[in-house]
Amino acid sequence: MSSLDFLPHEIRIPSGHFIGGKAVGATNEDIQVLRPSDGLPLGWLPAGDEAVVAQAVDAASDGLKASGWATVAPRERGRVIRRWADLLEANIVPLAQLEALGSTRPVTEAFNGDVRSTIEAIRFFGEYADKLGGDIAATRSKSLGFVASEPYGIVGAIAPWNFPLSMMSWKIGPALAAGNAVVLKPSELTPFSTVRVAELAIEAGMPAGILNIVHGYGQDAGSAIVRHPDIAKVSFTGSTRTGAAIMSEIAATGIKPMTLELGGKSPQLVFEHVDDIRHTADCIVRGFCGNAGQACIAGSRLIVHERIAEPLIDAIIEMIDRLAPGLTWASDTKFSPIISRKQADRIDAIVQQSLSKGAEVRHGGGFFADTGEGAYYRPTLLHRLEAENPALIEEIFGPVLTIQTFRDEEEGIALAAHPIYGLAAGVHTSNLSQAMRAMRGIAAGTVWINRFIRSGDMVIPTGGYGQSGFGKDLGRQAFEGNLRHKSVLIDFD
Numbered sequence: 001m002s003s004l005d006f007l008p009h010e011i012r013i014p015s016g017h018f019i020g021g022k023a024v025g026a027t028n029e030d031i032q033v034l035r036p037s038d039g040l041p042l043g044w045l046p047a048g049d050e051a052v053v054a055q056a057v058d059a060a061s062d063g064l065k066a067s068g069w070a071t072v073a074p075r076e077r078g079r080v081i082r083r084w085a086d087l088l089e090a091n092i093v094p095l096a097q098l099e100a101l102g103s104t105r106p107v108t109e110a111f112n113g114d115v116r117s118t119i120e121a122i123r124f125f126g127e128y129a130d131k132l133g134g135d136i137a138a139t140r141s142k143s144l145g146f147v148a149s150e151p152y153g154i155v156g157a158i159a160p161w162n163f164p165l166s167m168m169s170w171k172i173g174p175a176l177a178a179g180n181a182v183v184l185k186p187s188e189l190t191p192f193s194t195v196r197v198a199e200l201a202i203e204a205g206m207p208a209g210i211l212n213i214v215h216g217y218g219q220d221a222g223s224a225i226v227r228h229p230d231i232a233k234v235s236f237t238g239s240t241r242t243g244a245a246i247m248s249e250i251a252a253t254g255i256k257p258m259t260l261e262l263g264g265k266s267p268q269l270v271f272e273h274v275d276d277i278r279h280t281a282d283c284i285v286r287g288f289c290g291n292a293g294q295a296c297i298a299g300s301r302l303i304v305h306e307r308i309a310e311p312l313i314d315a316i317i318e319m320i321d322r323l324a325p326g327l328t329w330a331s332d333t334k335f336s337p338i339i340s341r342k343q344a345d346r347i348d349a350i351v352q353q354s355l356s357k358g359a360e361v362r363h364g365g366g367f368f369a370d371t372g373e374g375a376y377y378r379p380t381l382l383h384r385l386e387a388e389n390p391a392l393i394e395e396i397f398g399p400v401l402t403i404q405t406f407r408d409e410e411e412g413i414a415l416a417a418h419p420i421y422g423l424a425a426g427v428h429t430s431n432l433s434q435a436m437r438a439m440r441g442i443a444a445g446t447v448w449i450n451r452f453i454r455s456g457d458m459v460i461p462t463g464g465y466g467q468s469g470f471g472k473d474l475g476r477q478a479f480e481g482n483l484r485h486k487s488v489l490i491d492f493d
Contacts, residue, residue: 003093004093004096004097004107004108004111004331005107005329005330005331006097006101006107006329007329008035008040008042008101008329010097011094011097011098011101012098013042013043013098013102013192014192014195014196014199015043015044016028016046016195016215017046017048017052017056017212017213017214017215018195018198018199018211018212018213019052019055019056019059019209019212019213019214020056020059020062020063020208020209020212021063021202021207021208021209022208023195024052024055025046025048025052026046027046028044028045028046028047029044029045029046030044030045030046030047031044031045031046031047031188031215031216031217032044032045033045033102033188033189033190033191033192034340035101035102035328036102036103036104036328036336036337036338036339036340036374036375037327037328037329037337037374038327038372038373038374039341039372039373039374039375040373042101042102042192043102043192045188045191045215045216046215046216047215047216047217047220047221048185048214048215048216048220048221048224049216049220049221049224050220050224052214052216052221052224053183053214053221053224053225053228054224054228056183056212056214057154057183057228057230057231059208059209059212060154060181060182060183060209060210060212061153061154061181061209061230062209063181063207063208063209063210064153064154064181064209064210066207066209067207067209067210069179069181069207069210070150070151070153070179070180071179072179073130074129074130074133074179075129075130077129077130077176077177077179078126078127078128078129078130078177079126080126080204080205080206081122081123081125081126081129081173081176081177081204081206082123082126082127083204083205084122084126084200084201084204084205084206085119085120085122085123085126086204087200087203087204088115088118088119088122088197088200089119091196091200092111092115092116092119093111094196095110095115095118095165095193095196095197096110096111096114096115097110097329098192098193098196099114099115099164099165099193100328100329101328101329102164102190102191102192102193103161103162103163103164103190103193103328103339104162104291104292104294104328104336104337104338104339105163105291105328105336106326106328106330106331106333106334106335106336107328107329107330107331107333108331108332108333108334109334110165110328113166114163114165114166115165116456117165117166117169117456118165118166118168118169118197120456120458121166121169121170121173121458121474122169122172122173124173124458124459125173125174125176125177125458125478125479126173126177128174128177128476128479129177129178129179132149132476132479132480132483133148133149134146134147134148134149134485135147137487139489142491142492142493143489143490143491143492144488144489144490144492145487145488145489145490146487146488147485147486147487147488148485148486148487148488149178149480149483149484149485149486150179150483150484150485150486151178151179151180151482151483151484152180152232152233152257152482152483152484153180153181153230153232154180154181154182154183154230154231154232155171155175155180155181155182155183155231155232155233155234155235155482156182156183156184156225156226156228156231156233156234156235157171157172157175157182157183157184157185157225157234157235157236158184158185158218158222158225158226158234158235158236158237158238158246159171159184159185159186159187159194159237160187160237160238160296161186161187161189161190161339162291162294162295162296162339163291163295164186164187164190164191164193164194165193165194165197167237168184168186168194168197169197170237170473170474170478171184171235171237171473172184172211173478174478174479174481174482175233175235175482176206176210176211177479177482178479178482178483180233180482181209181210181211181212182210182211182212183212183214183225183231184211184212184213184214185213185214185215185216185218185221185222185225186213186215188215188216188217189339189340190339191213191215194213195213198211198212198213218242223249226246226249226250226253227249227253227254229253229254231256232256232257233256233257233258233259233482234246234250234256234257234258234259235258235259235260235471235473236258236259236260236261237260237261237262237296237473238262239262239263239395240262240263240395240420240421240467240468240469243260243262243467243469246258246260247260257471257481258471259463259469259470259471259472259473259478259481260469260470260471261296261423261462261463261464261468261469261471261473262296262423262464262467262468262469263296263395263420263421263423263467263468264296264297264298264395264421264422264423264424264464264468265300265301265392265393265394265395265418265420265421265423266287266297266298266299266300266301266421266423266424266425266426266444267299267301267302267303267415267416267418267425267426267442268283268284268287268299268301268302268303268425268426268428268452269303269304269412269413269415269416269425269426269427269428269438269442270284270302270303270304270305270308270312270428270429271305271409271412271427271428271429271431271434271438272305272307272308273429273430273431274308274428274429274430274450275430275450277308277311277312277315278315279450280312280315280428280450281312281315281316281318281319282319283299283426283428283450283451283452283453284299284302284312284316284401284426284452285316285319285320285379286452286453287299287300287426287452287453288300288379288399288400288401289320289323289335289379289399290453291336292335292336292337292338292376292377292398292399293347293377293396293397293398293399293400294336294338294339294343294397294398295397296395296423296468297423297424297446297454298397299424299425299426299452300395300396300400300401300402301392301401301402301404301416301418302316302401302402302403302404303404303405303406303412303415303416304403304404304405304406305405305406305407305412306405306406306407309403309405313362313381313403316381316401317362317363317381320363320364320379323335323379325337325368325371325374325376327374335376337371337374337375337376338375338376338377338398340375341373341375343375343397343398344367344375344377344398346397347377347396347397347398347400348366348367348377350390350391350394350396350400351365351380351382351391351396351400353390353391354382354385354389354390354391355382357385357386357388357389357390358384358385358386358389359382359383359384359385359389359391359402360382360383360384361380361381361382362381362382362383362403363379363380363381364378364379364380364381364399365378365380366378366380377398377399377400378399379399379400379401380399380400380401381401381403382400382401382402382403383402383403383404385402385403385404389402392404393418393419393420395421409434409437409438412438413437413438413441413442416438416441416442417442417443418466420466420467421464421466421467421468422443422444422445422464422465422466422467422468423444423445423446423464423465423468423469424444424445424446424447424448424464425442425444425446425447425448426447426448426449426451426452427439427442427447427448427449427450428449428450429449429450435449435450443465443466444464444465444468445462445463445464445465445468446462446463458474458475459474459475459476460474460475461473461474461475461476461477461478462474462475463477
């Protein structure tokens, strides 16, 4: 048995909101949280509302005033954040186990990927704290012009359920390093690991009130965060529909900046000449089967040159046939459950609708058998799709790959376009000039060439075009996005 294996009853589940450096409302049993692996109860949450959000905002305001977090020497702020990263690293195994228990992330992937990525993001932004502070402007000789950077104050963040810890770190890392306080709402489906990270922040020396966690539903707690007048910026990752609703609420209740990372329907464009067809197949499988397709960047549209379509599809089928579902707390599990039965039924409904519109199942389809109450959807390949087929248009958020073929470069790049989304894309070719033409021709915030996965390089920003959102997570752009800029001009003799 691996040291990562565990049994669900062995894991301590944090309780309550985390406000002002402590658990609050821990006895309220309003929302039952289920384990995605088997559908059994995991714990309970208090349902936050406008009053709870106001309490968290007050704690954030008090924390900023009492600690001077926004005005302390940036290097000291960075030291606290880096100590926090060190403490997270010291707790990597229990964090991975807690993340796995309450989410769709198998424990080995949580250990090697999610938690390490979270630690790296926190450390990366902690190191940024004293690296950017404004610019000197070119002015006439008897004037001094400069741009001063200042934190917003309180940032509201709303994180998704698919990668709870890493998505949390993308939001709180740059906001805290820039000198802001944060009120974060995790998904009510995957809340507990985020609270443990906040507890460890206090142990690392972060002042009480600087990082607050509020539980609840989006229409209640999430909406209250968006509308609160003392929250100066909002960061959200989730569906395009919810992102549009957030924009409407902000417009109706007070203008403020926002970062939105929204839906995607990413193409994987494979040209005729690739160096290693099995490597390409592996990229495609990881792109649409990673986390069982529950990723906004999922490479769910295969667009392949007709001359290599069949050998590539055969290699993909061979690889997905090795994927077997398993409990997230078993270290040998490599294929994730769907987050809930409701989401799994939605995936299947879109597949069935696609078939009714003329698509055909090339491989897979439907649910794995004998998985108890956990919802595990078989990796599915759909082909012979007309342009308006729902499987090509809608973000399915499951392990479903559509297949289209093309004859020449121009047709392939045209098929890669999407009428709504522009989050990410993959281009596979051994021809560098062709790769660069495709990169320029595809409207997407991220384009990977001969790969389809983010790297551990936190310096590379991520974010979308079109209805996939705006603003950037990660990189210098995310740090600067949590600062406002003041122009100053001084005349002197």
